[in-house]
Amino acid sequence: MKKILIAVLSGILVVIFLLGFVDIANEVPTQNKEVFTYSITTIPRELKAVGSLNKREQDIVCATSRGLVELDKDSKIVPSLAESVDVKEDGIEYDFKIRDNIYWSNGEKITAKDIANFFREVLAEEKEENITALLDVYGAKTFRSGEGIFTKDVGIQTAEDRITIRLNSKNTNFLNELSKPQYRVRKDLVLWEDISENFKNVVYSGEYSINSMDMSEIVLTRNSKADLNIVEAIHIIEDEGEELAMAAFEVGNRDIVVGPPKSQLTRLEEEGRLVTTNSDLAMYLAFNPNGSSLPMEGKKEIYSLINKAIGEYQLQNNILLELAEGSYFRDDKDDLAKLQARKVMSNTETKWKKVEEIVLIAEESAGNKELCNFLTQWFIDNSEISLTYKLINKSELGNLHNENYYNVALIQCEASLNNKKILYDKVINFLPKDYSKNLEDVKKEEEKNTMFTSMEENLFNTYSVLPLLFYNENIAISEKIKNVALDGNGNIYFDRLEK
Structure with a gap:
């Protein structure tokens, strides 16, 4: 009996001993x-x-x-290198607490000074149109022009585990802008x-x-x-x-x-x-600003016809495209009152001496060729006006200031509600000369947005440049x-x- 007990106890001890190794093994990731x-x-x-x-x-x-903050898949601001952010003084100052467990790839800790040094380099090296958020920082534009000392004259200050950023004025979109890839710390x-x-x-x-x-x-x-x-x-x-x-x-x-x-x-x-997501790429219809080949009534009808054709094209390509429905920016499509007013305006029937043919131009690409072929056939089947098209290269499309051989142009452009200036810089060649006034003298971002909104309404009301569609991006997984x-x-x- 004694031998049996000894054997049992020995077995239990062995099991316990082995379980100890199992526990240790489980601790290894x-x-x-x-x-x-x-x-x-x-x-x-x-x-x-x-x-x-x-x-x-x-x-x-x-x-x-990684950035101080990033956007998650639901477009919500989430901390990354920063552990938290405290917005002070009614949106003028942002205080970021830096995580204590963030490292460079060589094993050294990432510090608040490292992040501030990165912002200093970005101000000096990145293109101005790509860093609108950083140029809103107090003293940033002056420093970029070569004046002042970054640590003293720019509103980016560091403490042991904090970086504080002070703006010139309130910018409710500052954190969203700061989440963009160009602000990933390097x-x-x-x-x-x-x-x-x-x-x-x-x-x-x-x-x-x-x-x-x-x-x-x-x-x-x-x-x-x-x-x-x-x-x-x-x-x-x-x-x-x-x-x-x-x-x-x-x-x-x-x-x-x-x-x-x-x-x-x-x-x-x-x-x-398949993952289908929104892209910033959009397409607009621009009427030739030179001469008077199409009266306002004609522009309304041509835009209405092309919009109907694009609607049918989108039904066949819904994974690729989304209709603009009167909106210049995809993120602005929730302003239903504005879009409904534009829809009523563009669908108003008017009388005019119709032309027999309109000439459309677009940048040369396989996608544009397919779309133009569709539009050509659609006009044959649904309109008394014939549509012909010409595909031209990118440089030609950017140098049409005095050309009169076309009536309308299809323009593809990055279009972001957060940076409307990209759109207006792209379409400036298709606008009357009085639009060439730039916004460089406007200092505050919110004032710029107000001016852009006014310009947008004028673009639509004068039938200069009008929205057609937004592109989707598709990814095979x-x-x-x-x-x-x-x-x-x-x-x-x-x-x-x-x-």
Whole structure:
């Protein structure tokens, strides 16, 4: 009996001993060793001027850099490098408390001074149109022009774990602007101008670092302080054309393909492998400001006809397009009273001496050619007026100041409610000369927005430039990927990807 008890006790001790090892093993985090492959159309060589990059090129910056605040997938402001933000003095001052567990890729802590130094570099290096939020900071414009000392004369001050930013005046959109990719914190910004040569000498604030880079591929690897659940490496590969990228996707060699072929969209959507999101790209109709080939009554009818044609085209391409319905900006479509008034105005029947033909021009592209062919046939089937078109290159489209050979132009343009000036800079060549007055003398952002709103109403009422449609962006997603999401700026959440 004694031997049996000894054996049982020995067994229990062995089990307890082994369980101790199991507990220890459970404490060791499991590392995700998966590799994520992402197809884009071009591999950028320069990543310094982030605001001038397209969304997919900006994704590289977003994967390797973090901002003070960011936008989540529901477009809500969330802290990132900052732990919290306290808005003071009725929206003039923003006090950010910096996290104590944020690190550069070399293991050094990211400090408030590091972030302030980044803002100083951005003021000196980034294009002015890309940093409207930072130029709202007290003293920023003066410093950018070469006057003053950053630490003394600019409203960005640091304490041990805080950075305080003071604006010239209240800007309710400041945090949203600060969430954009161009404000993702980077060190030694000048090295990003030729990132292909300097990536090994750069330290990164994000979840990933650039490990290697050539003409056709960038490889990002997870940093030592990053979440071990996210994929270990990201391969960003340049594919020559959507068909080639999609072929690689179908055999499992790509996890994400941006802009899959139009012919594949419905199938991908039915299979649950398509993410459709809003883009900032829009299309407008501009009437030739030179001469008087079309009276106001004619412009109204032509716009009404083209709008009807675009409506039918959108029904056939609803995954690709959304109707503007009178709105110049996608985010402004909730102003129903304004849009209803414009709809009534544009649908008012008027009499005029109709022309037999109108000539339309657009920038040369496969998408524009398809749309123009549709419009041409639609006018044959539904109107007494014939429509002919001419596709021209980008430089020609930007130099039409005195041309009279066309009646209307299709203009594609980035259009953001937060930066309306981009739209007006794009369409200035299609406006009467009195529109050429710029807004450089207007200091306050809210005053600019008020002026833009007035200009917008005038553009519509005079039938100078009118909204037609907004484009969607489509992304094919492998069924093996988990937690695929886009943030409120339309960039991929690489730091949440699992496979």
